[in-house]
Amino acid sequence: TQLLEQSPQFLSIQEGENLTVYCNSSSVFSSLQWYRQEPGEGPVLLVTVVTGGEVKKLKRLTFQFGDARKDSSLHITAAQPGDTGLYLCAGGPRGKLIFGQGTELSVKP
Amino acid sequence: DTGVSQDPRHKITKRGQNVTFRCDPISEHNRLYWYRQTLGQGPEFLTYFQNEAQLEKSRLLSDRFSAERPKGSFSTLEIQRTEQGDSAMYLCASSFLAGTSGRPSYNEQFFGPGTRLTVL
Numbered sequence A: 001t002q003l004l005e006q007s008p009q010f011l012s013i014q015e016g017e018n019l020t021v022y023c024n025s026s027s028v029f030s031s032l033q034w035y036r037q038e039p040g041e042g043p044v045l046l047v048t049v050v051t052g053g054e055v056k057k058l059k060r061l062t063f064q065f066g067d068a069r070k071d072s073s074l075h076i077t078a079a080q081p082g083d084t085g086l087y088l089c090a091g092g093p094r095g096k097l098i099f100g101q102g103t104e105l106s107v108k109p
Numbered sequence B: 001d002t003g004v005s006q007d008p009r010h011k012i013t014k015r016g017q018n019v020t021f022r023c024d025p026i027s028e029h030n031r032l033y034w035y036r037q038t039l040g041q042g043p044e045f046l047t048y049f050q051n052e053a054q055l056e057k058s059r060l061l062s063d064r065f066s067a068e069r070p071k072g073s074f075s076t077l078e079i080q081r082t083e084q085g086d087s088a089m090y091l092c093a094s095s096f097l098a099g100t101s102g103r104p105s106y107n108e109q110f111f112g113p114g115t116r117l118t119v120l
Helices: none
Strands: A005-007 A010-014 A019-024 A032-037 A044-049 A055-058 A061-065 A071-076 A085-091 A103-108 B005-007 B010-013 B019-024 B031-037 B044-050 B053-057 B065-068 B075-079 B088-095 B115-119
Touching (some): A005 A085, A019 A103, A044 A055, A044 A061, B044 B065, B075 B088
Parallel strands (some): A010 A103
Antiparallel strands (some): A005 A019, A032 A085, B019 B075, B044 B053, B065 B075
């Protein structure tokens, strides 16, 4: 059974700080997605990483896929209050997505 | 592009009642998924369709749950004899799976806003 573990589960930081969220598995994934979810809303797709070692940037967000395609990380530079939300990693074969339990990020002004 | 829509957004019901949720996927997407999410957790897979065929159901989906996608467009998820443990956010997602076109498909799923179910 494929599982994704995210850490940390909760993160509370001040505006302007940097942070990294990790997503780990013992299984190989052909691709991983990162989503951001706000309270009462559905997850919004941020990025898909597909190649081992791949790095993708989305403004202040940097996503990396591990060389062995078993793990991924999300780094946010100079966090802003608008980055507050639940960050989810997800992956799976053609069909269902398996989600990590999420990282609840709170950025205080 | 109107995105994935779900109706209703919120549903409060009494234990034992039946409820039905609707999902309208992105129009060109051939796959539709249902997930359930409880507070503090990531979404959990329930079932998915490719066109009108239901291809997989989770063991989480008890006999009280049934999903349909009769014409390969919108889908409904019905819960019969609701229980308090059914209280959750029900999320619908859609994706496009390329056939033999050669275009890569990375299982990117686009989610609707969800239906929040509260069973009293």
